[in-house]
Amino acid sequence: MASHGCLTIVVYCLVVLGVATTALSSPSSLSPDFYDHSCPDALKAIQRVVRAAVSKERRMGASLLRLHFHDCFVNGCDGSILLDDSETIDSEKNAKPNVNSARGFEVIDEIKREVDKVCGRPLVSCADILAVAARDSVVALGGSAWKVRLGRRDSKTASRSAADQDIPAPVFNLSQLIDNFKSHGLNEKDLVALSGGHSIGFAHCTVFRDRIHNDPSTEIDPNFARDLQRGCPTNGGDTNLAPLDPTAACFDQAYFSNLLYKKGLLHSDQQLFTGGSTDDYVKKYSYDTKAFYEDFANSMIKMGNIKPLTGSQGEIRANCRKVNSNY
Numbered sequence: 001m002a003s004h005g006c007l008t009i010v011v012y013c014l015v016v017l018g019v020a021t022t023a024l025s026s027p028s029s030l031s032p033d034f035y036d037h038s039c040p041d042a043l044k045a046i047q048r049v050v051r052a053a054v055s056k057e058r059r060m061g062a063s064l065l066r067l068h069f070h071d072c073f074v075n076g077c078d079g080s081i082l083l084d085d086s087e088t089i090d091s092e093k094n095a096k097p098n099v100n101s102a103r104g105f106e107v108i109d110e111i112k113r114e115v116d117k118v119c120g121r122p123l124v125s126c127a128d129i130l131a132v133a134a135r136d137s138v139v140a141l142g143g144s145a146w147k148v149r150l151g152r153r154d155s156k157t158a159s160r161s162a163a164d165q166d167i168p169a170p171v172f173n174l175s176q177l178i179d180n181f182k183s184h185g186l187n188e189k190d191l192v193a194l195s196g197g198h199s200i201g202f203a204h205c206t207v208f209r210d211r212i213h214n215d216p217s218t219e220i221d222p223n224f225a226r227d228l229q230r231g232c233p234t235n236g237g238d239t240n241l242a243p244l245d246p247t248a249a250c251f252d253q254a255y256f257s258n259l260l261y262k263k264g265l266l267h268s269d270q271q272l273f274t275g276g277s278t279d280d281y282v283k284k285y286s287y288d289t290k291a292f293y294e295d296f297a298n299s300m301i302k303m304g305n306i307k308p309l310t311g312s313q314g315e316i317r318a319n320c321r322k323v324n325s326n327y
């Protein structure tokens with residue numbers, strides 16, 4: 001089949017060209033067209049499941065975005081957060097930032113089943129599924145779009161202790177937040193833009209109780225604090241939820257305008273606007289939605305590039321909850 005051979009050469013050249021362009025423009029070897037030839041319908045399948053899940057429950061979009069963040073901040077974007085506890089796996093799901101909090105795992109399972117069906121075999125990594133689902137979630141809730149770089153592979157390990165160490169905590173002050181992001185190769189602009197992820201979703205009383213009862217009035221609007229205290233008293237109500245911004249089902253700039261009025265829900269949110277070096281970014285994003293969307297997209301790509309496994313490293317899991325050798 002001569003024509004087939006020519007096609008193969010053309011495809012080969014395109015691939016080489018693609019790799020070269022990617023190598024020049026980004027430090028990682030990920031590329032937006034990674035599955036274009038091996039499974040052209042993969043991304044559509046992911047989007048379909050995400051859209052259905054988000055229209056069933058808007059919060060799911062927030063939960064899926066958070067999963068990608070918590071994956072990338074623990075030994076890179078390698079799908080490690082999805083591994084269940086087993087003899088060999090000390091699951092990150094049991095780490096303090098995730099336990100009784102990280103959610104959306106069933107949706108990831110459903111995406112994985114659909115994508116493997118569409119592709120005919122396990123071809124798309126769980127780590128890439130998380131990255132695409134995060135983008136599709138933001139888009140489904142009205143936010144910015146970006147081209148997701150692909151080609152990550154899945155880890156064969158997980159680390160609960162690394163999850164406890166490396167994911168920032170809501171009690172952090174500004175310098176701790178800056179240092180934490182720096183340790184992941186992200187700067188202050190990335191910190192503020194990505195914190196805009198709190199434009200969607202909810203938090204439990206346990207993580208904002210100290211803020212609404214003990215933060216000084218110079219850091220929290222007293223009426224805002226009082227309103228929240230009803231649903232989150234000093235004792236009890238641990239599992240009660242509050243929205244991270246007033247429009248928790250819409251990806252918008254309200255998270256930032258809220259900070260200007262000392263109405264950030266988490267202590268760490270308000271730290272971005274308390275007279276420190278990040279104030280100017282908060283101010284800008286509070287009125288310039290376009291700048292926020294652009295910077296959020298760029299920082300998401302940067303976060304998605306954190307230490308991916310590529311080439312023959314790791315594996316493509318058949319089940320996002322288990323490493324293949326455990327079958």
Ligand code: HEM
Pocket residue numbers: 059061062063065066069100101102103168169170171172177194195196197198200201202203204205207244266268
């Ligand atoms: C800057 C440091 C950050 C801290 C300290 C932090 C902390 C938290 C905490 C404590 C919660 C509430 C969890 C719960 O009560 O169940 C939360 C929720 C959330 N976080 Fe963050 N976060 C940070 C950055 C980010 C980033 C970078 C993103 C994404 C780009 C993100 C996305 C979310 C989303 C979407 C939710 C809501 C999840 C849901 O409703 O299921 N966060 N975060």
Ligand SMILES: *[C@@H]1O[C@H](CO)[C@@H](O)[C@H](O)[C@H]1NC(C)=O
Pocket residue numbers: 173174175176
């Ligand atoms: C932030 O917290 C760290 C650790 O508790 C502390 O050492 C540091 O002094 C704090 N920085 C500021 C500016 O409050």
